[in-house]
Amino acid sequence: MTGYKVANGNGSTNVTNGSTNGHSNGLSSAEYTAQENPTMCSRDCCSGPGGSNRGNTCTDKKGGKAGSLNGEKIIPTPQSLLYPYEVIEEIADFIVKGSGMRPKIGIICGSGLGSLADIIQDPKIFEYEKIPNFPVSTVEGHAGRLVVGTLEGATVMAMQGRFHFYEGYPLAKCSMPVRVMKLCGVEYLFATNAAGGINPRFAVGDIMLMHDHVNMLGFAGNSPLQGPNDPRFGPRFPALVNSYNKDLINKAIEIGKAMGIESNIHVGVYSCLGGPNYETIAELKALRMMGVDAVGMSTVHEVITARHCDMKVFAFSLITNKCATEYSDKKDDEANHEEVMAVAKTRQKACCELVARLIREIHLASA
Numbered sequence: 069m070t071g072y073k074v075a076n077g078n079g080s081t082n083v084t085n086g087s088t089n090g091h092s093n094g095l096s097s098a099e100y101t102a103q104e105n106p107t108m109c110s111r112d113c114c115s116g117p118g119g120s121n122r123g124n125t126c127t128d129k130k131g132g133k134a135g136s137l138n139g140e141k142i143i144p145t146p147q148s149l150l151y152p153y154e155v156i157e158e159i160a161d162f163i164v165k166g167s168g169m170r171p172k173i174g175i176i177c178g179s180g181l182g183s184l185a186d187i188i189q190d191p192k193i194f195e196y197e198k199i200p201n202f203p204v205s206t207v208e209g210h211a212g213r214l215v216v217g218t219l220e221g222a223t224v225m226a227m228q229g230r231f232h233f234y235e236g237y238p239l240a241k242c243s244m245p246v247r248v249m250k251l252c253g254v255e256y257l258f259a260t261n262a263a264g265g266i267n268p269r270f271a272v273g274d275i276m277l278m279h280d281h282v283n284m285l286g287f288a289g290n291s292p293l294q295g296p297n298d299p300r301f302g303p304r305f306p307a308l309v310n311s312y313n314k315d316l317i318n319k320a321i322e323i324g325k326a327m328g329i330e331s332n333i334h335v336g337v338y339s340c341l342g343g344p345n346y347e348t349i350a351e352l353k354a355l356r357m358m359g360v361d362a363v364g365m366s367t368v369h370e371v372i373t374a375r376h377c378d379m380k381v382f383a384f385s386l387i388t389n390k391c392a393t394e395y396s397d398k399k400d401d402e403a404n405h406e407e408v409m410a411v412a413k414t415r416q417k418a419c420c421e422l423v424a425r426l427i428r429e430i431h432l433a434s435a
């Protein structure tokens with residue numbers, strides 16, 4: 069297997085056969101305030117599937133032994149119990165029966181990258197609202213549809229719209245569709261996102277293939293796997309080294325060369341913060357010192373969930389804005405979602421081609 073360049077630290081580092089020494093800057097401690105998990109009730113009315121108050125606080129006064137808020141009982145439910153295996157199975161059955169397909173590759177479209185699902189042939193489209201027990205998309209640029217069909221000969225399912233922590237959904241709910249994908253038959257997860265470039269060598273419009281991540285929400289004690297573990301999905305303590313499939317990274321680099329966009333492709337480390345605010349300069353400096361190349365508000369919990377159930381993961385960030393790591397008065401330094409969407413639109417074609425060609429390789433290799 070050939071090595072690849074990691075856009076980390078002050079220069080680039082070669083990574084071969086899983087060994088990396090890319091974190092040349094050492095660790096800096098960033099102040100991070102833990103965000104409390106939303107308190108949830110296990111009853112139907114609440115955060116569980118189908119509940120009307122999903123992801124929020126129980127107001128059921130009949131609650132059992134629990135804390136109280138304004139005199140109302142609260143029963144916390146661990147994240148992993150929000151969507152039991154049987155419920156995930158029901159959702160997967162609904163999709164498999166409804167589409168008549170067992171997809172092998174799952175795609176999650178990042179902000180402004182919904183067109184990755186538009187290139188799917190013979191699509192069967194499921195609005196999130198019509199899928200039993202599915203959350204709804206609330207963010208602009210996330211249409212809220214699941215598209216099942218074929219792409220370059222492979223059966224695929226794509227989420228045109230993902231769920232973010234800042235929308236008020238617990239992490240297990242944000243990444244629940246990954247488990248649905250698994251039970252539909254998906255073996256490969258393609259996760260994409262829009263992200264701010266912290267590595268000074270990155271330009272707006274570049275693509276960073278993720279080879280690792282720093283899980284800031286995990287540092288603060290939050291995980292989609294929190295709570296009792298169901299071994300039908302995966303082990304209690306999953307290992308996350310080698311989470312990002314190296315063969316797929318290398319293939320994507322080759323595809324980038326063939327597309328003539330080699331200089332716009334990097335390999336690097338992504339970090340997810342809770343959002344919805346963009347980061348402060350001090351936070352961005354801290355992330356840079358930790359070896360982070362791009363920052364966003366998603367993907368990491370999806371990857372954790374995918375690796376837990378042993379899916380192969382390929383992920384990339386489209387760099388939609390450059391993040392300032394020094395103080396200045398420039399208005400340009402302020403990220404905004406309109407810019408994120410506008411840049412994503414200009415790079416949709418390249419992202420679609422990269423994804424399509426990689427899926428073609430996977431399909432041909434398995435044929």
Ligand SMILES: O=P(O)(O)O[C@@H]1C[C@H](O)[C@@H](CO)O1
Binds near residue numbers: 408
């Ligand atoms: O869903 P992704 O991670 O692509 O979206 C990014 C993060 C925020 O949702 C939004 C900020 O502009 O874009």
